Amino acid sequence: MNASALLTLLFAASLDAGAAHRVESAACVTDEVRSALKEVQLAAAIDDRAYRWTERLVLDVGARPAGTEAEARARAWALRELAAAGLDEVRAEPFEFARWTEESVTASVREPVQHALRAVALGGSPGTSAPLRATVIRFASMDALRAADPRRVAGRAVFLDAPMARTRDRTGYRSAVQARLDGPALAATKGAAAFVLRSVGTDRTRQPHAGMTRHAADQAPIAAVALSVADAELMARLLAGSQPVVIDLDVRTTMARGSSANVRAELRGAAASDRNPSVVLAAHLDSWHVGTGASDDASGVGTVMAAAALLQPYRSLLRRDVSVILFGAEEPGIAGGHAYIDAHRANLNHVVAVESDLGSGRLWRMLLPDPQHPTPAELAIAAALEPLGIALSLAMPSIGGPDVGLMAAHGVRVYDLDPDATDYFDIHHTDEDTLEHVSALNLRQHAAALATFALIAATVEDRCLH
Ligand SMILES: [Zn+2]
Numbered sequence: 001m002n003a004s005a006l007l008t009l010l011f012a013a014s015l016d017a018g019a020a021h022r023v024e025s026a027a028c029v030t031d032e033v034r035s036a037l038k039e040v041q042l043a044a045a046i047d048d049r050a051y052r053w054t055e056r057l058v059l060d061v062g063a064r065p066a067g068t069e070a071e072a073r074a075r076a077w078a079l080r081e082l083a084a085a086g087l088d089e090v091r092a093e094p095f096e097f098a099r100w101t102e103e104s105v106t107a108s109v110r111e112p113v114q115h116a117l118r119a120v121a122l123g124g125s126p127g128t129s130a131p132l133r134a135t136v137i138r139f140a141s142m143d144a145l146r147a148a149d150p151r152r153v154a155g156r157a158v159f160l161d162a163p164m165a166r167t168r169d170r171t172g173y174r175s176a177v178q179a180r181l182d183g184p185a186l187a188a189t190k191g192a193a194a195f196v197l198r199s200v201g202t203d204r205t206r207q208p209h210a211g212m213t214r215h216a217a218d219q220a221p222i223a224a225v226a227l228s229v230a231d232a233e234l235m236a237r238l239l240a241g242s243q244p245v246v247i248d249l250d251v252r253t254t255m256a257r258g259s260s261a262n263v264r265a266e267l268r269g270a271a272a273s274d275r276n277p278s279v280v281l282a283a284h285l286d287s288w289h290v291g292t293g294a295s296d297d298a299s300g301v302g303t304v305m306a307a308a309a310l311l312q313p314y315r316s317l318l319r320r321d322v323s324v325i326l327f328g329a330e331e332p333g334i335a336g337g338h339a340y341i342d343a344h345r346a347n348l349n350h351v352v353a354v355e356s357d358l359g360s361g362r363l364w365r366m367l368l369p370d371p372q373h374p375t376p377a378e379l380a381i382a383a384a385l386e387p388l389g390i391a392l393s394l395a396m397p398s399i400g401g402p403d404v405g406l407m408a409a410h411g412v413r414v415y416d417l418d419p420d421a422t423d424y425f426d427i428h429h430t431d432e433d434t435l436e437h438v439s440a441l442n443l444r445q446h447a448a449a450l451a452t453f454a455l456i457a458a459t460v461e462d463r464c465l466h
Helices: 003-017 019-028 031-045 049-060 069-084 142-147 171-189 229-239 294-317 335-347 376-388 440-459
Strands: 088-111 115-117 119-121 132-139 157-160 194-198 223-227 246-267 278-284 322-327 350-355 363-367 391-393 413-419
Touching: 019 376, 031 294, 031 376, 031 440, 049 069, 049 294, 049 440, 069 088, 069 246, 069 294, 088 119, 088 223, 088 229, 088 335, 115 229, 132 142, 132 194, 132 229, 142 157, 142 171, 157 171, 157 229, 171 194, 171 223, 194 229, 194 246, 223 229, 223 246, 246 294, 246 335, 278 294, 278 440, 294 322, 294 440, 322 335, 350 440, 363 376, 363 440, 376 391, 376 440, 413 440
Parallel strands: 132 157, 157 194, 194 223, 278 322, 278 350, 350 413, 363 391
Antiparallel strands: 088 115, 088 246, 119 223, 132 246, 246 322, 363 413
16 A cells, blocks of 8 residues: 555544544534634734744844854843734743754865865864864664774774755654764764764755764764865765775864753633643754754744734633743753743643744645544634634654754644745754745744634634543
């Protein structure tokens, strides 16, 4: 059976199993909410607040790496704007985390012939205590590196050269990113002198892609950099020749305690009480040091703020609050998301959550946490998203965005509203993450979708959510 036939069968099976739910889903949305939904979607079609807020965060703050003065300014800006937008209980929840900073990177091929390389240090990478010279050994995949005899790897610069697949959803990224996250630690266990990654990106340019790495607490990490895709291809061509390839690497980084904070605000429902867990709309405030963080994640911040603003006139309908959470320090290993769970573990008073953090491509599908058993509320949300061009997909379960994904283990149902990410990984974590790649038109659709999701989730009776 091919994949689409399987999907059709799965889809039909799930919906048949939930036939009673389907009837119920219509009953879960009152006439009042139904007409409010229509008004919200029409208002969103000509509302540019998501883009305006994105633009302000980019222009007034720019790049805002976690724990920096720029991130603090982004936070102050968000606190101010959320209060001005009329949200309640606007506040910051501070936390500390390990703050890593790239001071400088130079990389070049020394032999068989001199070539300057465009590289960025990977998050968490130590510096080279002195300029490092090493012979390069190439691996085409993590599996090949895993299988390698440590005697071949010891003292070498491991070059992991695995191209990323361009996909509409995030699956291309999810498989490629393992090389960045775990490649340096794997190379270190085999005695490598340094780790050189083909950037996790779909472009063919000379912009290297930044990003985090991880390693065990008891392991000494090695210097790790990402080469631009164009430079990785140059390296591969040199390595295909008969002569050894030797590189010079000079990486300077620092690690220190850092301070950040998550920003929160509530859109208080008139019929809400603390007994009704809230609906979360989330994004993250920090960015990498490269680019301006326009798509990652200023546009997410602008989108959730606009969605909350669109719901302002309908507070009287809400039996649950809508919580806006703008996380700090997402890029360094989801520090803000983990701090949030730590602070609220005893009473994580949220029922459902969605996060906007995959660029401003057109939203095309909604994924559910348990596709085999859609709830009446989920079917009602799916029906209301259809006019926005967003289809319900039962192809795989949702995982939630990076920050709210952590809430799933604590009983919160997390959703994916997926943008078309075909082009997103051309610019992700690079100098090219600028306003030029943000679609103001698509952000209207994003804000409409998040407002639709929150309006239904915050107004249905409890029985509709299960
Ligand atoms: Zn992000």
